[in-house]
Amino acid sequence: xxxxxxxxxxADRPRPAGGPTPGPAELLRQLRARTRxxxxxxxxxxxxxxxxxxxxxxxxxxxxxxxFVGRGVVAPWQHQAEAATLAYGGQHVIVxxxxxxxxxxxxxxxxxxxxxxxxxxxxxxxxxxxxxxADQLRAVAALDLDGVxxxxxxxxxxxxxxxxxxxxxxxxxxxxxxxxxxxxxxxxHWATFxxxxxxxxxxxxxxxxxxxxxxxAHVLRRLRRQAARYGPTVDGAPRSPVFVLASATxxxxxxxxxxxxxxxxxxxxxxxxxxxxxxFALWEPPLLPPSPDAVELTEAEPVRRSALRETxxxxxxxxxxxxxxxxxxxxxxxxEVVASTARRSLDEAVPxxxxxxxxxxxGYLREDRRKLERALLHGDLLGLxxxxxLELGVDLVGLDAVLICGWPGTRAxxxxxxxxxxxxxxxxxxxxxARDDPLDTYLVHHPEALFGRPVEATVLDPxxxxxxxxxxCCAASEAPLTQADLAxxxxxxxxxxxxxxxxxxxxxxxxxxxxxxxxxxxxxLRGTGGAPISVVxxxxxxxxxxVDPASSHFMLHSGAVYLHQGVSYVVxxxxxxxxxxxxxxxxxxxxxxxxxxxxxxxxxxxxxxxxGPVGLFLGEVDVTSQVVSYQRRRLASGEVLDTRPLDxxxxxxxxxxxxxxxxxxxxxxxxxxxxxxxxxxxxAEHAAIGLLxxxxxxxxWDIGGLSTGIHPDTGAPTVFVYDGHPGGAGFAxxxxxxxxxxxxxxxxxxxxxxxxxxxxSCVQSPKCGNGNNPLAKAEAVKVLDVVLANLAEESA
Numbered sequence: 001x002x003x004x005x006x007x008x009x010x011a012d013r014p015r016p017a018g019g020p021t022p023g024p025a026e027l028l029r030q031l032r033a034r035t036r037x038x039x040x041x042x043x044x045x046x047x048x049x050x051x052x053x054x055x056x057x058x059x060x061x062x063x064x065x066x067x068f069v070g071r072g073v074v075a076p077w078q079h080q081a082e083a084a085t086l087a088y089g090g091q092h093v094i095v096x097x098x099x100x101x102x103x104x105x106x107x108x109x110x111x112x113x114x115x116x117x118x119x120x121x122x123x124x125x126x127x128x129x130x131x132x133x134a135d136q137l138r139a140v141a142a143l144d145l146d147g148v149x150x151x152x153x154x155x156x157x158x159x160x161x162x163x164x165x166x167x168x169x170x171x172x173x174x175x176x177x178x179x180x181x182x183x184x185x186x187x188x189h190w191a192t193f194x195x196x197x198x199x200x201x202x203x204x205x206x207x208x209x210x211x212x213x214x215x216x217a218h219v220l221r222r223l224r225r226q227a228a229r230y231g232p233t234v235d236g237a238p239r240s241p242v243f244v245l246a247s248a249t250x251x252x253x254x255x256x257x258x259x260x261x262x263x264x265x266x267x268x269x270x271x272x273x274x275x276x277x278x279x280f281a282l283w284e285p286p287l288l289p290p291s292p293d294a295v296e297l298t299e300a301e302p303v304r305r306s307a308l309r310e311t312x313x314x315x316x317x318x319x320x321x322x323x324x325x326x327x328x329x330x331x332x333x334x335x336e337v338v339a340s341t342a343r344r345s346l347d348e349a350v351p352x353x354x355x356x357x358x359x360x361x362x363g364y365l366r367e368d369r370r371k372l373e374r375a376l377l378h379g380d381l382l383g384l385x386x387x388x389x390l391e392l393g394v395d396l397v398g399l400d401a402v403l404i405c406g407w408p409g410t411r412a413x414x415x416x417x418x419x420x421x422x423x424x425x426x427x428x429x430x431x432x433x434a435r436d437d438p439l440d441t442y443l444v445h446h447p448e449a450l451f452g453r454p455v456e457a458t459v460l461d462p463x464x465x466x467x468x469x470x471x472x473c474c475a476a477s478e479a480p481l482t483q484a485d486l487a488x489x490x491x492x493x494x495x496x497x498x499x500x501x502x503x504x505x506x507x508x509x510x511x512x513x514x515x516x517x518x519x520x521x522x523x524x525l526r527g528t529g530g531a532p533i534s535v536v537x538x539x540x541x542x543x544x545x546x547v548d549p550a551s552s553h554f555m556l557h558s559g560a561v562y563l564h565q566g567v568s569y570v571v572x573x574x575x576x577x578x579x580x581x582x583x584x585x586x587x588x589x590x591x592x593x594x595x596x597x598x599x600x601x602x603x604x605x606x607x608x609x610x611x612g613p614v615g616l617f618l619g620e621v622d623v624t625s626q627v628v629s630y631q632r633r634r635l636a637s638g639e640v641l642d643t644r645p646l647d648x649x650x651x652x653x654x655x656x657x658x659x660x661x662x663x664x665x666x667x668x669x670x671x672x673x674x675x676x677x678x679x680x681x682x683x684a685e686h687a688a689i690g691l692l693x694x695x696x697x698x699x700x701w702d703i704g705g706l707s708t709g710i711h712p713d714t715g716a717p718t719v720f721v722y723d724g725h726p727g728g729a730g731f732a733x734x735x736x737x738x739x740x741x742x743x744x745x746x747x748x749x750x751x752x753x754x755x756x757x758x759x760x761s762c763v764q765s766p767k768c769g770n771g772n773n774p775l776a777k778a779e780a781v782k783v784l785d786v787v788l789a790n791l792a793e794e795s796a
Contacts, residue, residue, distance in 0.1 A: 021322045024279040024429035027401065031317055031431075035286050039310075042447040044280040048427075051274030052078045057085050060109060061116045067143040068105075076105055078272035084109035087199070087244045092263045094205070094245040096253035097271035099419025103246040104139065104203075106268070110244065111199040112140070115148050115170055121198040124223075124241075125173040128207045130154055131373060133173045136203070140171060154178045166190055176208075176216045177525055179223065184478055185520055187226045195230040197241045206247040206412055206458050208260060209697050210729035211467060213460030215525040217260050218471035221488050224262070225475065248416045251457035259460060262490060276422040280430045280451075282444040285310040304761065307435040308334050311385075311405040312341035314431065318401050319346060319357055319383040323429075327385045327403040328417045330435075330699075332547075333555070334405065335359045336563035338385035357383040388413065400428060406435040407443055409699045411450065436760040438690035439700070442749040449694065449745075459697045459730040463492045465499075466654075466727030472496055473505055473521040480512035535562065538572055538582045547581070553627040553648050554594040556581040560630065561592045576649070590632040590641055595771065598625040600706045600720055602713035603654065607736065611794035613666035614787050615714075618736040621657040621722055623704065626650040656728030658736040660787055661716040670782045677717055679776030680783045681707035683763035684746070685719045686772075687780065690765070691746045692721060696734035701767070703731055740791055747784040750777060 022030065032040055053075040056065050076084070080102055083095040088110035095106045111123045127133040133152055140150040151169035153162065155178060165172060166189050174183065183190055200223065202208075208216045220243075228238030245257045245265065254267035285305040311327050315338060318325040329335040336359050343354030358381055360372050375381045388408065399421040408414055414432070422428025432450075434440035443449055462468065472489060475481060486493040497513055500506040506513045515521070532546035533556055544564045547555050552574065556562060560571045562583055569583035605619040627648045632641040664677070672680055685707040689700055704724050711718040723729045735742050753762035758777040765772060 021400070024277075024401070024427050027318065027321065027323060027429055028279060028281055028431075030321070031314060034313070034317065037286055039283050039286055040281050041284050041444045042282040044282075044447060044451045046275075046278040046280060048277040049275045052272040054078045054081050057081055057088070057109070059085075059088055059113060061113055063145065064109070064112055064116055064143075067145060071142060073105065076109070077102060079268050079270055080105045080109070080272075083107075083244070083268040086266055086268070087111075087242055088113060090242055092243040092245075092257075092261065092265045093268060094247055094253050094257040094265050095268045096206075096247040096249055097269065097273070098249055098275065099416050100275075100422075101271050101273040104136065107199070107201045107203075107244040107246060108140065110242070111171070111201060112143070112145060112148065114198045116145065118198070119147060120196050121170065122193050122196045123171045123199045123201065124179075124193075124197060125171065125201040125203065126179065127173065127175055127203045130156065130175065131369065132203060133175060134370070134373070137173050140173075153183070166193065176219050180215075180219045180474070180523070180525055184219070184222050184226060184474070187230075187478060190226075191230050194227050195232075197227050197231065200241050200243050202243060202245040202260070204247065205245045205257065205260060206250045206253075209458045209460050210702060210731070211464070211725040211727075212526050213260065213458065214462050214464050214467040214729070215471065215523070217262070217460060217462040218467065218475075218489065219525070220261050221490075222471070222475050222478065225485060225488060226478065229479065247458075248412045250412050253458075256458040256460075259462060260458075262462075262488065276426045276428055278418060278422060278428050278430055280418065281432070282447060282450075283310070283314075283431050283433045284441070284444045285433065285436070303759070304436040307405050307433050307440075308337050309341065311403050311433050312338045313345065314403050314433065315342040315357065315383050315385065316345040316349075318403075320349060320353070322382070323400045324379070325383045325401040325403060326399055326420050327383065327405060328408065329385055329387060329405045330408070332387055333563050335385045335387050338405065339383075340563075342383060342385070356381055357385070360384055360386040388417070400426070402428070402430045404430065404432045406433065406437075407440050407693070409693050410697045411453065412697075414450065437700075437765075438687045438746070438749045438753075438762050439693055441753065441761040442691065442694070442745060445752065446748075457697070459734055461728065461730045461733075462490055464727040464729075465492065465496060466725075468492055469496045469500060469505075470521060470523040472500060473515060474523055476506055476513055477515040477517075477520050480509070480514045481506075482512045485512075532579070533574075533576075534580045535564070535569075536580055536582055537569070538584050544569070544583070549576075549579070552576070552581070553596075553651075557592075557594060557627060557630060557646050557648060559592060559632075559644060560594070561588060561590070574648075590634050592630050592632055594627045594630045594646075595643070596625050596627045598623060598704065598706055600624075600657075600722070606656075609739075609791070609794060611787075611790040613663035614790040614794075615661040615716075616736065616739055616791065617657075617659050617661070618733060619657065619659075620728075621655060621720065623653040623655060623706075623722060624650055625653070625704075653724070653726060655723045655726060656732045657720050657722035658732040658739070659714075659718055659720040660739075661711075661714050661718045662783060662786055663716060666786050666790075667717065667783065670786050672776075672779045672782050676776045676779045678707070678709045679774035680779035681709065681717055681719050682770075683750070683758060683775045683777055683780035684783050685721070686763050686765040686768065686775075687746045687750050688719065688721055688743065691749055692731065692735055692742060694745055695738045695742045696731040698729070698731040702729065740788065740795070743784055743788055743791075747781060747788065750784070751781045753777075 083093050083106035086093045095103050114121050137152050148171050149169045150171040151165045153165050153172050153174045231239050243261050247253055254265050257265040288303050288305055315327045329338050339359035342357045347354035402418050402421045404417050418430035434444045501508050507516050533552040535544045556571050556574045562569045568587050570586040572582045574581045601622045603620040607618040609616040629643050629645050631643050685705045689705045702724050705721045707719045723731050750762045758775045763775050763777050
């Protein structure tokens with residue numbers, strides 16, 4: 001047996017690759033032993049479950065049945081057969097079951113059966129990521145069915161192949177972006193395919209939420225419109241392709257699917273697949289000893305070890321033990337940090353072992369992504385630190401453990417990521433490593449908020465005028481809009497068309513509304529504000545990757561530290577006009593943190609609750625923000641080295657906000673001194689932003705906030721929380737309707753934190769433009785007590 005090698009000085013560390021692989025319980029015991037104090041706050045045992053198989057439906061052609069049996073699928077699970085039969089019978093259906101439950105068979109069966117029995121039929125498959133589409137292409141191609149000719153059609157498809165795919169492929173795999181930018185604008189080239197379109201598969205549809213989901217909802221309506229224009233009629237009405245949607249378990253999947261497609265949808269939610277047992281641990285990184293050179297802000301309060309560093313060490317340990325592990329990290333930069341830190345630790349213990357770990361994220365070039373996917377599938381890699389680019393669908397056979405660095409935003413994503421391991425029925429370990437912020441801290445100490453509760457409903461708003469108007473322009477550029485089309489695009493379409501005519505975007509004629517311009521509308525589905533920013537190495541001209549415009553002011557400002565595949569670069573210049581950032585390789589001992597200033601004005605009030613001295617509002621606001629400087633902080637200690645000014649343009653946003661006001665008199669009666677009101681509101685705002693993802697399907701970076709002792713538009717102490725997308729994304733609206741639950745969790749997160757005056761686990765925010773000053777933790781609890789008491793009285 002190989003002698004145990006250690007990754008650090010502790011003796012009881014997991015064994016290096018090549019030794020016996022520990023099971024989940026033993027592995028967790030070894031991981032817990034690596035610290036002096038036990039970091040695990042809760043262990044949940046999710047028991048294994050047996051599957052329920054049923055006979056193949058009678059309508060499945062024998063060649064298709066034989067192909068699946070030849071690939072090891074002896075019989076379908078009950079939910080697969082149920083969903084497939086509904087779809088084959090012409091009903092729109094969504095199958096919403098757990099990770100690894102075989103949802104792909106539910107849409108492959110009816111789609112492929114139709115292709116085999118009708119040699120003219122076609123199928124369109126939509127995936128949110130290229131990796132998932134590539135995985136599905138491999139699966140369909142492996143069945144080797146005559147005449148199906150599956151092909152991927154996306155931004156990576158060589159132009160020489162595109163015409164062949166349009167003319168000959170009957171199972172086209174693409175993504176909403178390509179459908180929006182390439183297929184629908186060129187619908188004439190796709191006329192034959194659209195005329196014969198029998199099925200539209202929308203995979204992992206729970207990812208289509210917020211502004212992106214609202215845009216995709218209209219892209220699907222545009223697809224339905226073109227299919228109806230080219231397709232046959234049934235009883236005088238256009239025949240619609242059947243929509244089959246696949247989703248992780250979610251709240252009210254039928255309603256979400258109906259909002260996404262605009263069609264009545266039947267939900268299949270009972271998961272009948274076998275599941276291996278999962279040992280699920282909640283892990284809170286330990287407190288660090290006081291640092292002699294810590295910044296003044298943190299000297300008074302204990303600081304927790306970074307979740308990134310903790311995850312990197314756990315990844316090192318599991319790889320050293322020979323356990324195939326996937327670590328999910330929230331940000332691109334974080335994935336790079338975790339991978340590079342783990343590689344260094346492993347190479348120090350066993351030279352060369354670090355090569356078994358890599359990072360994976362969006363923004364990598366195509367050849368780099370494919371190489372990493374193959375290495376993971378073939379076992380050349382033992383550990384991978386990934387953004388949620390690998391959360392969806394890709395069949396990662398053989399993984400034993402999943403590390404989740406920070407709350408992924410929703411319970412649906414949590415279980416989706418945890419389900420990446422143990423997919424072949426084996427036991428698996430999942431560990432949620434808490435970041436030092438209010439929501440993560442709350443969750444690891446309130447396991448009841450995670451386990452035994454239904455997952456969230458998907459939030460999207462197709463009626464958002466900032467989405468609806470541009471999408472109507474896209475539709476009009478593809479073919480003139482008619483009165484009948486307005487019903488297809490839903491509530492608000494008539495008003496939006498009238499506004500577009502008034503603005504000069506559309507021209508009204510007796511035959512409909514026409515797009516007035518020669519070029520196509522520039523509409524970004526993901527709400528990122530334009531073309532991605534290219535990151536180019538100054539010395540060589542080599543393209544390293546891309547960053548979305550919304551993040552560029554924070555990630556690519558002059559002087560910013562940018563990580564790519566474990567290599568550190570410093571930004572020389574950000575040219576927003578040319579959408580390009582020039583960088584050079586450098587390994588500084590400091591990190592960079594952008595700071596911004598924000599102002600907000602109330603435009604209108606949609607809804608209002610009068611609770612005496614407390615008011616709760618939902619309405620439209622104008623937000624102006626500008627990144628004005630950045631701090632350089634020493635990596636080892638967090639010490640602020642300096643603050644440097646930046647000259648970047650301000651950004652303006654009209655969006656939807658929820659806000660509450662409290663009378664100054666009520667606050668003073670509750671024991672909040674006038675001088676402490678700004679700090680109390682500021683602390684409550686930070687914690688409220690941090691806890692909103694518990695209520696709405698959003699990330700804290702999807703939302704923003706502002707608090708003020710007296711706001712000019714309300715005339716009272718006010719806390720605003722707003723959607724960070726034009727026109728809103730549904731998050732603030734969800735917060736308004738669930739205000740009591742949201743603010744109760746916020747109050748509990750602050751009051752239960754063990755710090756004295758406020759820390760990142762409760763009221764400090766990593767995105768605060770004011771450097772987390774002022775903050776008044778104890779007074780924030782009093783503010784929320786006043787708000788909750790009066791809201792409860794108003795509801796009684």
